[in-house]
Amino acid sequence: MSRSLGSGQVARSDLRGISLADEARVDNRKRPSRRRFLERSVGAAAAGALLRVPAAASASEGPPTAIPPATPEQALAQLYEGNRRFAAGQPLAAHRDMSRVKEVAPKQAPFAAFLGCADSRVPIEIVFDQGFGDLFVTRIAGNVATSENIGSLEFGTLLLGAKVLYVLGHTACGAVTATIKAAEVPGQISGLFQHIRPAAKAAGGEVEKAIRENVRIQAQVLAESSPVIARLVRQKQLLVAGGVYDLATGRVTPVEVGV
Numbered sequence: 001m002s003r004s005l006g007s008g009q010v011a012r013s014d015l016r017g018i019s020l021a022d023e024a025r026v027d028n029r030k031r032p033s034r035r036r037f038l039e040r041s042v043g044a045a046a047a048g049a050l051l052r053v054p055a056a057a058s059a060s061e062g063p064p065t066a067i068p069p070a071t072p073e074q075a076l077a078q079l080y081e082g083n084r085r086f087a088a089g090q091p092l093a094a095h096r097d098m099s100r101v102k103e104v105a106p107k108q109a110p111f112a113a114f115l116g117c118a119d120s121r122v123p124i125e126i127v128f129d130q131g132f133g134d135l136f137v138t139r140i141a142g143n144v145a146t147s148e149n150i151g152s153l154e155f156g157t158l159l160l161g162a163k164v165l166y167v168l169g170h171t172a173c174g175a176v177t178a179t180i181k182a183a184e185v186p187g188q189i190s191g192l193f194q195h196i197r198p199a200a201k202a203a204g205g206e207v208e209k210a211i212r213e214n215v216r217i218q219a220q221v222l223a224e225s226s227p228v229i230a231r232l233v234r235q236k237q238l239l240v241a242g243g244v245y246d247l248a249t250g251r252v253t254p255v256e257v258g259v
């Protein structure tokens, strides 16, 4: 646990050695103008209208996945908007073609970073109707904050400029259920349990309540154990948020994480 990422200063100077990251940070400052993005987006929307963009993506709503949000609040709204489209069966599915692949190949500037569960039924880009270069995603069974994925998420927020750090749990999570049951499991699977036990305990063993509690606790671990993340939150450059994805409906319900 005594990793060099214990201090914000150390983390930043360590990561500064990564030239790709520096490049991304500079690129964040030199982003193309909003107008240029709008022009590009309108073009994409027009092309989409000819192909498969559904009624929900009307001109009045604009093409939210194509315009980088300017603030953490806008970034969060953009995520929920994307999930609404997805759950309504009307995704834009923008940023998923070879032109976007080529556009982001030299640099990345994802607008949100995620700590999600590894469950195959919760593919984060699809659930939030995003595409290449939009989200910086770490996934691990039970969406638990360990020192390794905290390091990844510091990279995604501090150096790549993600404006939202989102912890996404999901209904019927196997890792949470197994922790509550204190199941006998092979290999190193039980290594996950220690991270989920506080939530299981706080929820009195109720699975769905423990899933929500786990989102809240992991978000707090992220904010409290990482001075880098805490500082970004203090400076209002980053919003830490969380929610639970419903496996049956495709909808994400926000959880108040208190960060």
Ligand SMILES: [Zn+2]
Pocket (backbone or CB within 6 Å): 117, 118, 119, 141, 142, 143, 170, 172, 173, 174, 175, 176
């Ligand atoms: Zn899960």
